Amino acid sequence: MSTSKIWATSEDGSLEYISLPKELLPKALETMQKSFYINENVCMACGVPQQPECFPELDGLLRRTATDGVSIVAVDKASGVVAGAAFNKLEESGHSDFFSEYAKCLKYSASKGVVQWMADADRMFDIYEHCKIDSLMEVMFVGILPTFRQRGIAKKLFEVSIELARELRTGRNVKLSVDERKLDIGRPPEIVSALLTSFITQKITRDTSFKVGKKMYFDWFVYDGRPLSEVIGPQTPFFTFEYYRL
Template identity: 40%
Template sequence: MPEKTFLLQTDQTVEYVRVTPQLVPRCLEVMRTSFYPHETVCAALQLGNHPECFAEMDAITTDVIKEGVSIAAIDKATGLVAGVSINKIHVQGDADFTEKHIQNCQHSQSRNVLRWMRDVDHKLDIHEHCKVQTVMELMFVCIAPEFRKRGIARKLFEVSVKLAKSGFRPIFHPGQTFDRFRPPEVVTAICTSLVTQKIARNMNFQIADRIQFRQFGCYDRINLGEAVGLSVDSLTYEYLRI
């Protein structure tokens, strides 16, 4: 059973909990059915057409989850994971987190997604922009297809911010102090869809940068701007001071 409920949705059907080791496989399944095939950049870079790449994406997702600050939305009636926010702590001066995973990728599609993640981070130093040392990033936010249009993504944003404000203790490595995990000073999100951008606006996130997808150029002959198409022309790099 998840270790703590942070927020109960108003219709009393969904609870929001920190992701524990027991929840990891179920969260990865949601990532496989929702985020990897359908997230704007993943879809543009054709990750969903190559399920053989999913294990490599699972590796970075699991690595982030082990920091113990990710949130799952659990449908109370079925026990299914309705959605997840995979959250990561970034401390100024840390080594490039995605680089080691890029080196371990054998498939071009997963490698391209991680290269894009690295390229976004290189376009803006959020620590310098906000003049802070520690941030918590809402790295991957996704909703299982059957649970969409119920406000769960907005709640995952809200609960993640609540967790950042409240502080947290290790749940994957009991007894470890996590001295590097100073309380985050801002929460960040790289919003690649109109849905997440609208959520960020409604929650008073500030736009640190707006980057057109065409500025990223090509990944193994795929022009990201052209591949994304007309649905959204740019991402927003957002932050909320806490």
């Protein structure tokens, strides 16, 4: 396996939080298919669980995200299973059309709806202007296998992602390539950002000192003739665009 930095170990020693190596990318994608794709609110609202044929299209987006070399996985040491994953992406001001461009090449309505929502949310809130920054690292997708939930893995993935971003900020190139490309340190992130679509993840970011940049409501977003709120339900009326300043 590629040399992968160990960022943290669980209190009981059973899990290691490491930079995502190329050898574990397929397992990390499988973890997302069994968690994020079928349980995350926007994925459910857009019909991803009912359209599994769209999974490879979402996998493609995660693969592109992983090429930035800043994603993190929680690995069960005994089994080698990827218990959880945070797919993180480095972004710069002026490159906000990433999702819109990717959506154009998608075939299935479910995956297209998810990616279009991400593009629309970005257009509705300019985090670069709000925070007066030029670069960021987004914790874009976080998924935990059902059998590993209630163990604080998601929170630790956020904490480790912040630590990785801080390392980049101080000039240490801790990127790990998943495709053999040499990764320069590039422009370091000034904040860590995230779109939080559930009260569970919003509580995690509260506990890790993220700030709310903007609250947006699911009924503002209509795809295939119905608002996202119609499927998600009134118990989760809004999502938040949040950031952690490094």
